Amino acid sequence: MAAVKDAQQDAKKAVAEVKKADAKQGNWFSRLFKRIGKAFYNMYHELKKVTWPTKNALIDYSLVVLAFLVIMGVLIGLFDMGASALIQLITGSAGA
Numbered sequence: 001m002a003a004v005k006d007a008q009q010d011a012k013k014a015v016a017e018v019k020k021a022d023a024k025q026g027n028w029f030s031r032l033f034k035r036i037g038k039a040f041y042n043m044y045h046e047l048k049k050v051t052w053p054t055k056n057a058l059i060d061y062s063l064v065v066l067a068f069l070v071i072m073g074v075l076i077g078l079f080d081m082g083a084s085a086l087i088q089l090i091t092g093s094a095g096a
Contacts, residue, residue: 053061
């Protein structure tokens with residue numbers, strides 16, 4: 001008797017696993033949108049935890065970035081002019 005009950009329970013487990021696998025494969029399209037929605041839901045809640053800079057801090061950070069860009073632009077321009085002069089000196093051409 002116990003062997004029969006064990007066999008029945010094993011069969012029920014196998015049927016449940018097959019149904020679960022079929023349900024997963026059959027709902028691929030709807031699960032896709034649920035996963036996308038869950039990602040946006042999680043992103044929304046994470047963005048609520050962010051500490052945003054104040055207006056003054058944002059202006060300060062922007063000015064620092066702009067100053068850095070200007071300085072780097074001047075440095076790269078100087079290096080470019082120096083490299084061009086060096087190449088003209090090496091090749092002996094007067095550049096057009």
